[in-house]
Amino acid sequence: MKRNKYVIANWKMNITKSPHKVIDGVSKHLLKTKKNSCRVVLCPPFTHLATLSTKYKNLDFGGQDCHQHNEGAFTGSVSAYMLKSIGCNYVIIGHSERRNYQKESNHELRMKLIVAEENKLKIVFCIGEKLNQLKIRDKILKKQLSALPSSFNTKNLIIAYEPVWAIGSGKTPSVDEIDRAHIKIRNILNQKYKRKSTNISILYGGSVNSKNSSNILGIKNVDGALVGGASLDKKEFCKIIDSSSR
Ligand code: 13P
Numbered sequence: 001m002k003r004n005k006y007v008i009a010n011w012k013m014n015i016t017k018s019p020h021k022v023i024d025g026v027s028k029h030l031l032k033t034k035k036n037s038c039r040v041v042l043c044p045p046f047t048h049l050a051t052l053s054t055k056y057k058n059l060d061f062g063g064q065d066c067h068q069h070n071e072g073a074f075t076g077s078v079s080a081y082m083l084k085s086i087g088c089n090y091v092i093i094g095h096s097e098r099r100n101y102q103k104e105s106n107h108e109l110r111m112k113l114i115v116a117e118e119n120k121l122k123i124v125f126c127i128g129e130k131l132n133q134l135k136i137r138d139k140i141l142k143k144q145l146s147a148l149p150s151s152f153n154t155k156n157l158i159i160a161y162e163p164v165w166a167i168g169s170g171k172t173p174s175v176d177e178i179d180r181a182h183i184k185i186r187n188i189l190n191q192k193y194k195r196k197s198t199n200i201s202i203l204y205g206g207s208v209n210s211k212n213s214s215n216i217l218g219i220k221n222v223d224g225a226l227v228g229g230a231s232l233d234k235k236e237f238c239k240i241i242d243s244s245s246r
Contacts, residue, residue, distance in 0.1 A: 003201045003218075005038040006158060006224035007241050009231030010064060010092060010205075011045060016232055020055075026236035027056050029241070038224060038244040041090050041124075044233075046078050053087040062090025064126065065098055070113035070119075080112075080119040091116050092124045092226075094147070097163045106147040108185050115151055124158045124226065126205070127185070131165035137186050145228050153243045154196045158203060159185055160226040166206025168229060175219055178204055182221035193215060210239035 004186060009026075016022060023042060029042060043062040044052060067071040067077040084092055094109045094115060109125075116123050127144040129137040141161075148157070161181050166172050173181070182202050189197040204216055205226030217240075226245065230236045 003199060003223050005040060005244055006045065006201055006203055007038050007237075007244050008041040008042045008062070008090075008092075008160075008203065008224070009237060010095070010226055010228050011232060012047055012064065012097070012228060013194060013231055019044055019052065022226075022234045022237075023052055023059065024164075024233065026237060026241075027059055029234075029238045031058065033242065038241065040241055043090070043092055043094045048089060049083070052085045060090060061088045061124075062092060063088055064092050064093050064095065066093070066112055066116055068115055080116040080121055084119045084121060089120045089122055090124060090152055090204075092126060092160075094126045094144070096126060096128055096130075096162060096167065108142070109147040110149060113147065113152070114149060119122040120156065122156045122158060124160050124203070126160045126226070127161050128164050128166075128206070134165075137181065141181070141185055142188055144186070144245060145192070148192065152193070153191075154193050154200050158201045159189070160203045160205045161185060162205035162226060165169060167182055168207065170207050172207050172212060172216070175215055178216065179219050179221050182219070186221060198200060208244070210236050213240040213243040 040058040041062050043064050053066050063083040064082040067074055069078050072082040093112045100105050127141055129140045133140045185202050189200055201223035203224040203226050208225045208227045209230040
Protein backbone atom coordinates (compact mmCIF):
# COMPACT_ATOMS: atom_id res chain seq x y z
CA MET A 1 0.00 0.00 0.00
CA LYS A 2 1.28 3.45 -0.94
CA ARG A 3 1.10 5.85 1.97
CA ASN A 4 0.99 9.64 1.73
CA LYS A 5 4.33 11.38 2.17
CA TYR A 6 4.45 14.62 4.12
CA VAL A 7 6.86 17.44 4.78
CA ILE A 8 5.44 19.51 7.62
CA ALA A 9 6.78 22.81 8.94
CA ASN A 10 6.43 23.48 12.65
CA TRP A 11 7.42 27.11 13.21
CA LYS A 12 6.83 26.84 16.97
CA MET A 13 6.78 30.28 18.71
CA ASN A 14 9.60 31.67 16.58
CA ILE A 15 9.33 35.20 15.27
CA THR A 16 9.66 35.36 11.51
CA LYS A 17 10.15 38.90 10.28
CA SER A 18 8.24 38.23 7.09
CA PRO A 19 6.16 35.06 7.33
CA HIS A 20 4.45 35.96 4.04
CA LYS A 21 7.82 35.94 2.26
CA VAL A 22 8.62 32.41 3.45
CA ILE A 23 5.15 31.09 2.64
CA ASP A 24 5.14 32.92 -0.69
CA GLY A 25 8.45 31.28 -1.59
CA VAL A 26 7.19 27.82 -0.63
CA SER A 27 3.94 28.40 -2.53
CA LYS A 28 5.77 29.51 -5.72
CA HIS A 29 8.25 26.66 -5.40
CA LEU A 30 5.44 24.11 -5.21
CA LEU A 31 3.67 25.60 -8.22
CA LYS A 32 6.93 25.49 -10.18
CA THR A 33 7.91 21.96 -9.22
CA LYS A 34 4.70 20.07 -9.82
CA LYS A 35 6.54 16.76 -9.57
CA ASN A 36 6.47 16.90 -5.79
CA SER A 37 4.95 13.73 -4.53
CA CYS A 38 4.74 14.86 -0.92
CA ARG A 39 2.09 16.92 0.81
CA VAL A 40 3.42 20.11 2.31
CA VAL A 41 1.78 21.45 5.46
CA LEU A 42 2.65 24.68 7.29
CA CYS A 43 2.07 25.17 10.99
CA PRO A 44 2.88 28.80 11.82
CA PRO A 45 1.91 30.40 15.16
CA PHE A 46 -1.83 30.93 15.68
CA THR A 47 -1.47 34.69 15.10
CA HIS A 48 -0.55 34.10 11.43
CA LEU A 49 -2.88 31.23 10.66
CA ALA A 50 -6.07 33.00 9.60
CA THR A 51 -4.41 35.45 7.21
CA LEU A 52 -2.05 32.90 5.70
CA SER A 53 -4.65 30.17 5.21
CA THR A 54 -7.02 32.67 3.56
CA LYS A 55 -4.32 34.00 1.23
CA TYR A 56 -2.58 30.78 0.19
CA LYS A 57 -5.33 28.46 -0.93
CA ASN A 58 -2.88 26.11 -2.65
CA LEU A 59 -1.21 25.28 0.65
CA ASP A 60 -2.29 23.24 3.65
CA PHE A 61 -2.12 24.77 7.10
CA GLY A 62 -2.24 23.36 10.59
CA GLY A 63 -2.35 24.49 14.20
CA GLN A 64 0.46 23.60 16.57
CA ASP A 65 -2.02 22.51 19.22
CA CYS A 66 -5.73 22.57 20.03
CA HIS A 67 -7.74 22.56 23.23
CA GLN A 68 -9.64 19.45 24.31
CA HIS A 69 -12.98 21.29 24.16
CA ASN A 70 -14.63 23.04 21.24
CA GLU A 71 -15.48 26.21 23.14
CA GLY A 72 -15.78 27.64 26.61
CA ALA A 73 -14.06 29.68 29.30
CA PHE A 74 -10.50 28.58 28.56
CA THR A 75 -8.44 31.76 28.43
CA GLY A 76 -5.64 31.71 25.89
CA SER A 77 -6.67 28.50 24.17
CA VAL A 78 -7.68 27.75 20.58
CA SER A 79 -10.00 24.89 19.67
CA ALA A 80 -10.04 22.34 16.87
CA TYR A 81 -13.37 23.78 15.79
CA MET A 82 -11.78 27.24 15.47
CA LEU A 83 -8.87 25.87 13.44
CA LYS A 84 -11.25 24.14 11.07
CA SER A 85 -13.37 27.26 10.72
CA ILE A 86 -10.42 29.34 9.43
CA GLY A 87 -9.51 26.77 6.80
CA CYS A 88 -6.93 24.67 8.63
CA ASN A 89 -6.98 20.97 7.87
CA TYR A 90 -4.24 19.80 10.22
CA VAL A 91 -3.27 20.00 13.87
CA ILE A 92 -0.18 18.89 15.79
CA ILE A 93 -1.03 17.14 19.05
CA GLY A 94 1.31 15.91 21.78
CA HIS A 95 4.48 17.73 20.76
CA SER A 96 7.20 17.00 23.33
CA GLU A 97 7.55 20.70 24.12
CA ARG A 98 3.90 20.76 25.21
CA ARG A 99 4.22 17.46 27.04
CA ASN A 100 7.19 18.98 28.86
CA TYR A 101 6.22 22.62 29.50
CA GLN A 102 2.43 22.32 29.63
CA LYS A 103 2.60 18.92 31.34
CA GLU A 104 0.12 17.43 28.89
CA SER A 105 -0.92 14.00 30.10
CA ASN A 106 -1.98 10.94 28.12
CA HIS A 107 -5.55 11.53 29.30
CA GLU A 108 -5.59 15.16 28.11
CA LEU A 109 -4.00 14.16 24.81
CA ARG A 110 -6.63 11.50 24.23
CA MET A 111 -9.34 14.16 24.69
CA LYS A 112 -7.56 16.42 22.19
CA LEU A 113 -7.26 13.55 19.70
CA ILE A 114 -10.98 12.85 19.98
CA VAL A 115 -12.05 16.47 19.55
CA ALA A 116 -9.67 17.01 16.61
CA GLU A 117 -11.00 13.89 14.92
CA GLU A 118 -14.60 15.01 15.49
CA ASN A 119 -13.71 18.24 13.71
CA LYS A 120 -12.25 16.27 10.80
CA LEU A 121 -8.74 17.65 11.21
CA LYS A 122 -5.78 15.55 10.14
CA ILE A 123 -3.80 14.90 13.30
CA VAL A 124 -0.03 14.86 13.55
CA PHE A 125 0.45 12.99 16.81
CA CYS A 126 3.98 13.36 18.19
CA ILE A 127 5.77 10.74 20.23
CA GLY A 128 9.40 10.16 21.17
CA GLU A 129 11.76 9.25 23.97
CA LYS A 130 13.99 11.51 26.06
CA LEU A 131 17.73 10.88 26.17
CA ASN A 132 17.54 9.08 29.52
CA GLN A 133 14.81 6.82 28.11
CA LEU A 134 16.82 5.54 25.15
CA LYS A 135 17.15 2.06 26.64
CA ILE A 136 13.40 1.83 27.24
CA ARG A 137 12.42 3.58 24.01
CA ASP A 138 9.97 0.90 22.86
CA LYS A 139 8.14 0.96 26.19
CA ILE A 140 7.87 4.77 26.04
CA LEU A 141 6.56 4.72 22.46
CA LYS A 142 3.96 2.10 23.39
CA LYS A 143 2.79 4.12 26.38
CA GLN A 144 2.54 7.33 24.35
CA LEU A 145 0.62 5.55 21.58
CA SER A 146 -1.81 4.20 24.18
CA ALA A 147 -3.35 7.71 24.23
CA LEU A 148 -4.88 6.89 20.83
CA PRO A 149 -8.48 5.71 21.20
CA SER A 150 -8.93 2.15 19.95
CA SER A 151 -11.82 3.21 17.78
CA PHE A 152 -10.49 6.00 15.60
CA ASN A 153 -10.56 7.20 12.01
CA THR A 154 -7.02 6.25 11.09
CA LYS A 155 -7.39 8.01 7.73
CA ASN A 156 -6.94 11.27 9.64
CA LEU A 157 -3.99 10.09 11.67
CA ILE A 158 -0.29 10.77 11.09
CA ILE A 159 2.39 9.85 13.63
CA ALA A 160 5.55 11.90 14.06
CA TYR A 161 8.42 10.10 15.78
CA GLU A 162 10.51 12.86 17.34
CA PRO A 163 13.23 11.73 19.76
CA VAL A 164 13.26 14.58 22.30
CA TRP A 165 17.06 14.61 22.39
CA ALA A 166 17.22 15.17 18.63
CA ILE A 167 14.96 18.24 18.64
CA GLY A 168 16.93 21.43 18.05
CA SER A 169 20.19 19.70 19.02
CA GLY A 170 21.71 19.08 15.60
CA LYS A 171 21.88 15.39 16.54
CA THR A 172 19.89 12.68 14.82
CA PRO A 173 19.65 8.95 15.41
CA SER A 174 21.37 6.78 12.80
CA VAL A 175 19.39 5.68 9.77
CA ASP A 176 19.13 2.18 11.28
CA GLU A 177 17.89 3.51 14.61
CA ILE A 178 15.21 5.63 12.92
CA ASP A 179 14.16 2.63 10.83
CA ARG A 180 13.95 0.39 13.90
CA ALA A 181 11.84 2.92 15.83
CA HIS A 182 9.49 3.32 12.87
CA ILE A 183 9.10 -0.46 12.52
CA LYS A 184 8.28 -0.66 16.23
CA ILE A 185 5.67 2.09 15.89
CA ARG A 186 4.18 0.37 12.83
CA ASN A 187 3.90 -2.90 14.79
CA ILE A 188 2.13 -1.20 17.69
CA LEU A 189 -0.30 0.48 15.28
CA ASN A 190 -0.88 -2.85 13.49
CA GLN A 191 -1.79 -4.49 16.76
CA LYS A 192 -4.14 -1.68 17.66
CA TYR A 193 -5.87 -0.97 14.36
CA LYS A 194 -5.21 -4.14 12.35
CA ARG A 195 -5.63 -3.54 8.60
CA LYS A 196 -6.76 0.05 9.16
CA SER A 197 -3.25 0.94 10.32
CA THR A 198 -1.69 0.53 6.89
CA ASN A 199 -2.64 4.04 5.75
CA ILE A 200 -1.11 5.80 8.78
CA SER A 201 1.99 7.73 7.70
CA ILE A 202 4.87 7.78 10.18
CA LEU A 203 7.12 10.84 9.95
CA TYR A 204 10.48 11.53 11.51
CA GLY A 205 11.26 14.82 13.30
CA GLY A 206 14.34 16.18 15.08
CA SER A 207 17.13 18.24 13.50
CA VAL A 208 16.05 17.55 9.93
CA ASN A 209 17.84 19.88 7.51
CA SER A 210 18.67 20.05 3.81
CA LYS A 211 21.89 18.09 4.37
CA ASN A 212 20.40 15.05 6.08
CA SER A 213 16.90 15.07 4.59
CA SER A 214 17.70 12.85 1.59
CA ASN A 215 19.11 10.15 3.85
CA ILE A 216 16.27 10.38 6.35
CA LEU A 217 13.47 10.63 3.82
CA GLY A 218 15.02 7.77 1.88
CA ILE A 219 14.49 5.32 4.76
CA LYS A 220 11.95 2.69 3.74
CA ASN A 221 9.71 3.07 6.78
CA VAL A 222 9.83 6.87 6.94
CA ASP A 223 6.85 8.59 5.31
CA GLY A 224 8.04 12.16 5.65
CA ALA A 225 9.41 14.75 8.05
CA LEU A 226 8.23 17.18 10.71
CA VAL A 227 10.66 20.08 10.48
CA GLY A 228 11.29 22.75 13.12
CA GLY A 229 14.19 25.22 12.76
CA ALA A 230 14.95 24.48 9.11
CA SER A 231 11.37 25.25 8.09
CA LEU A 232 11.82 28.93 8.97
CA ASP A 233 14.16 29.39 6.03
CA LYS A 234 12.49 29.33 2.64
CA LYS A 235 15.45 27.92 0.68
CA GLU A 236 16.29 25.32 3.29
CA PHE A 237 12.69 24.16 3.58
CA CYS A 238 12.23 23.97 -0.21
CA LYS A 239 15.37 21.82 -0.47
CA ILE A 240 13.92 19.44 2.13
CA ILE A 241 10.65 19.28 0.15
CA ASP A 242 12.62 18.46 -3.01
CA SER A 243 14.59 15.70 -1.33
CA SER A 244 11.34 13.94 -0.46
CA SER A 245 10.61 13.29 -4.13
CA ARG A 246 13.93 11.69 -5.01
P1 13P B 1 13.96 20.87 14.89
O1 13P B 1 13.80 20.50 13.44
O2 13P B 1 14.25 22.32 15.09
O3 13P B 1 14.92 19.95 15.58
O4 13P B 1 12.52 20.64 15.59
C1 13P B 1 11.86 19.46 15.37
C2 13P B 1 10.50 19.58 15.91
O5 13P B 1 10.30 19.66 17.10
C3 13P B 1 9.40 19.64 14.95
O6 13P B 1 8.17 19.50 15.58
